[in-house]
Amino acid sequence: MTLTTPGTHPAAESAAVAPVLSVRDLGVAFPSEAGPVRAVREVSFDVLPGRTLGIVGESGSGKSATAMGVVGLLPETARVSGSVLLNGGELVGLNDRDLSAVRGKDIGMVFQDPLSALTPIFSVGRQLSDALRVHQDLSRQAAWNRAVELLDLVGIAEPHRNARAFPHEFSGGMRQRVVIALAIANSPSVIVADEPTTALDVTVQAQILDVLRTAQTETGAGLVLITHDLGVVAGYADDVAVMYAGRIVEQADAKELFARPTMPYTIGLLGAVPRPEARASVPLVPIGGEPPSLVDLAAGCSFADRCPAVADRCLGQEPQLTTVPGHGQVACWRADDIVAGAPAARELFPPPTAADEAHRADRSAPGETVLRVAELARTFPITKGALLKRRVGTLHAVSDVSFELRAGETLGLVGESGSGKTTTLLEIMRLRPPENGLIEIAGTDVSARRSTDRTRELRRTVQIVMQDPMGSLDPRLSVFRLLAEPLQAVGTDREAVRLRVNELLSLVGLDGSLADRFPVTLSGGQRQRVAIARALATEPRIVVLDEPVSALDVSVQADVINLLTRLQRELDLAYLIVAHDLAVMRQVTDRIAVMYLGHIVESGATEDLFTHARHPYTEALLSAIPLPDPEVEHSREHIVLKGEQPSASRVPRGCVFADRCHLYPLLDDGTQQRCRTQRPALRPAAPDTDGHRHACHAR
Numbered sequence: 001m002t003l004t005t006p007g008t009h010p011a012a013e014s015a016a017v018a019p020v021l022s023v024r025d026l027g028v029a030f031p032s033e034a035g036p037v038r039a040v041r042e043v044s045f046d047v048l049p050g051r052t053l054g055i056v057g058e059s060g061s062g063k064s065a066t067a068m069g070v071v072g073l074l075p076e077t078a079r080v081s082g083s084v085l086l087n088g089g090e091l092v093g094l095n096d097r098d099l100s101a102v103r104g105k106d107i108g109m110v111f112q113d114p115l116s117a118l119t120p121i122f123s124v125g126r127q128l129s130d131a132l133r134v135h136q137d138l139s140r141q142a143a144w145n146r147a148v149e150l151l152d153l154v155g156i157a158e159p160h161r162n163a164r165a166f167p168h169e170f171s172g173g174m175r176q177r178v179v180i181a182l183a184i185a186n187s188p189s190v191i192v193a194d195e196p197t198t199a200l201d202v203t204v205q206a207q208i209l210d211v212l213r214t215a216q217t218e219t220g221a222g223l224v225l226i227t228h229d230l231g232v233v234a235g236y237a238d239d240v241a242v243m244y245a246g247r248i249v250e251q252a253d254a255k256e257l258f259a260r261p262t263m264p265y266t267i268g269l270l271g272a273v274p275r276p277e278a279r280a281s282v283p284l285v286p287i288g289g290e291p292p293s294l295v296d297l298a299a300g301c302s303f304a305d306r307c308p309a310v311a312d313r314c315l316g317q318e319p320q321l322t323t324v325p326g327h328g329q330v331a332c333w334r335a336d337d338i339v340a341g342a343p344a345a346r347e348l349f350p351p352p353t354a355a356d357e358a359h360r361a362d363r364s365a366p367g368e369t370v371l372r373v374a375e376l377a378r379t380f381p382i383t384k385g386a387l388l389k390r391r392v393g394t395l396h397a398v399s400d401v402s403f404e405l406r407a408g409e410t411l412g413l414v415g416e417s418g419s420g421k422t423t424t425l426l427e428i429m430r431l432r433p434p435e436n437g438l439i440e441i442a443g444t445d446v447s448a449r450r451s452t453d454r455t456r457e458l459r460r461t462v463q464i465v466m467q468d469p470m471g472s473l474d475p476r477l478s479v480f481r482l483l484a485e486p487l488q489a490v491g492t493d494r495e496a497v498r499l500r501v502n503e504l505l506s507l508v509g510l511d512g513s514l515a516d517r518f519p520v521t522l523s524g525g526q527r528q529r530v531a532i533a534r535a536l537a538t539e540p541r542i543v544v545l546d547e548p549v550s551a552l553d554v555s556v557q558a559d560v561i562n563l564l565t566r567l568q569r570e571l572d573l574a575y576l577i578v579a580h581d582l583a584v585m586r587q588v589t590d591r592i593a594v595m596y597l598g599h600i601v602e603s604g605a606t607e608d609l610f611t612h613a614r615h616p617y618t619e620a621l622l623s624a625i626p627l628p629d630p631e632v633e634h635s636r637e638h639i640v641l642k643g644e645q646p647s648a649s650r651v652p653r654g655c656v657f658a659d660r661c662h663l664y665p666l667l668d669d670g671t672q673q674r675c676r677t678q679r680p681a682l683r684p685a686a687p688d689t690d691g692h693r694h695a696c697h698a699r
Contacts (some may be wrong), residue, residue: 051223371404433446474519
């Protein structure tokens with residue numbers, strides 16, 4: 001365990017320091033049948049040595065296209081204009097051979113998906129040593145030794161042994177560490193990190209950000225951090241550029257931008273972010289509408305159609321970035337009015353409805369128990385051999401998991417990847433006798449013998465919404481057919497299907513005209529609404545949600561969260577939700593169960609668990625949540641867990657968290673012995689707590 005406090009980078013506090021990267025009027029356009037797609041339009045910024053520039057915005061705003069344009073990784077069909085100066089040398093216009101001499105040496109790249117940057121047929125040590133020898137005159141042995149040092153620097157355990165491992169043998173967090181090692185191998189002047197933590201758990205995200213900071217300190221490089229997570233930007237960026245429709249619409253020092261956002265789009269983004277320190281009674285404030293098409297932009301401000309502060313002038317001419325005294329640069333015709341009035345996000349973007357806020361502030365008591373899980377266990381065989389497989393071990397995915405869910409209530413399962421959350425959901429959705437334990441849905445034990453009609457009724461009772469709507473919606477079916485399919489499966493007649501489909505579209509806030517469209521023509525938020533409508537088609541009592549908003553932009557995420565809250569109130573639904581974003585969990589759940597290595601280690605009411613966490617693992621999870629407030633984020637201490645979650649094939653005999661626990665080194669010998677040899681049972685966190693339980697010998 002390491003306690004870290006994000007700090008500033010003193011290497012470039014003086015404005016006199018020359019930028020290592022200077023981008024001026026960068027433009028990127030892609031050809032399409034409808035015309036050129038202007039993905040990046042006149043983007044300009046500087047990156048100083050030792051400082052971090054955070055670039056934020058919704059999907060399609062041009063963030064990644066800007067990064068690819070800077071490092072020269074765009075397809076040949078892309079048209080690039082403007083200037084990119086790296087240490088005074090121009091990159092725009094260089095051929096691929098010249099750019100290859102720069103990439104990896106003077107500028108390093110950290111990709112969102114580490115597997116896209118690693119070759120699966122070579123060991124990680126070989127890939128690192130090759131990257132070193134391409135740009136430096138090193139012998140094989142010297143390059144290998146340096147590769148081992150780099151793996152040690154980024155926190156890979158047993159670097160001498162793991163250097164000979166292949167990418168598929170590493171977890172997602174370990175692979176991202178290797179990519180960071182590749183990016184800093186030749187001490188570059190600039191590191192570009194494109195969504196480096198998007199697909200990672202909150203604890204692994206904290207580890208990776210800590211490694212990035214270490215890498216930046218070691219190299220003195222300027223860092224361009226592209227992310228949709230405003231909490232990450234608040235904690236790790238010195239300067240922030242907000243992009244919309246291919247342009248930078250606001251640019252300022254991080255503390256100033258978060259304290260006094262001026263562009264309405266920035267205000268909207270901050271208002272839509274779920275805050276882990278805020279109670280669920282405070283509704284999120286989504287940004288209405290959709291980003292514009294970049295093929296043929298209309299005259300005027302590109303945000304005008306979604307802006308609550310729009311004026312006549314906004315519709316006729318696009319504003320340019322202008323300096324706001326004491327703030328930075330903003331592209332908004334009404335910037336002076338907004339600064340003078342200092343409106344809060346809720347004044348520009350009002351909450352959805354008074355009814356929603358009243359419901360959140362005074363939720364009715366949950367009803368009858370609709371789902372009961374007791375001592376659930378699930379194992380998988382580990383086999384070896386290509387032709388004649390033999391069992392060589394057992395993977396314990398879920399062990400002794402128990403909880404109840406009542407009508408009108410939301411229970412959240414949280415924990416790192418591999419903790420058993422999704423396996424628990426799938427065991428419930430199978431509607432078959434579990435390997436061990438009890439699953440009872442609406443009073444019916446799934447292990448009991450029952451008729452086909454009763455099985456069909458149970459399937460109507462519990463439905464699921466998947467993480468990626470494109471993966472769960474058949475692209476060959478129209479929206480009407482997607483919603484009609486579950487109704488037809490339970491024998492609904494044609495006229496009733498038509499009426500129910502229209503009712504479902506209205507229920508999730510979609511226009512009936514979308515019924516004839518296909519999933520590929522819908523936005524991410526619209527597709528997720530269709531997936532929710534499909535789950536509600538058979539009028540279930542339980543809806544299982546597996547990361548329902550993790551693939552959505554923050555503004556769309558807020559809209560979907562508000563929708564789920566409204567539907568629960570109107571239909572008296574019970575939600576069982578899995579999500580890695582604990583800020584979202586605080587917003588939507590009544591109770592939370594924390595899972596680690598297949599076990600529940602703490603459970604209780606959401607507010608009680610967030611304010612009085614007892615288990616060390618829960619403390620680490622909450623500590624790792626990035627807060628969208630630089631002042632708070634820079635002053636608090638983070639518990640950064642070391643190492644990886646143990647394999648579920650070798651579950652520790654005692655406490656499953658002992659190997660990574662930050663309390664363990666501080667305990668006396670007797671308690672440490674108990675942690676190593678005796679599995680702690682869930683027990684009340686305190687005599688006066690209602691349902692708050694934790695499994696820890698030290699607390």
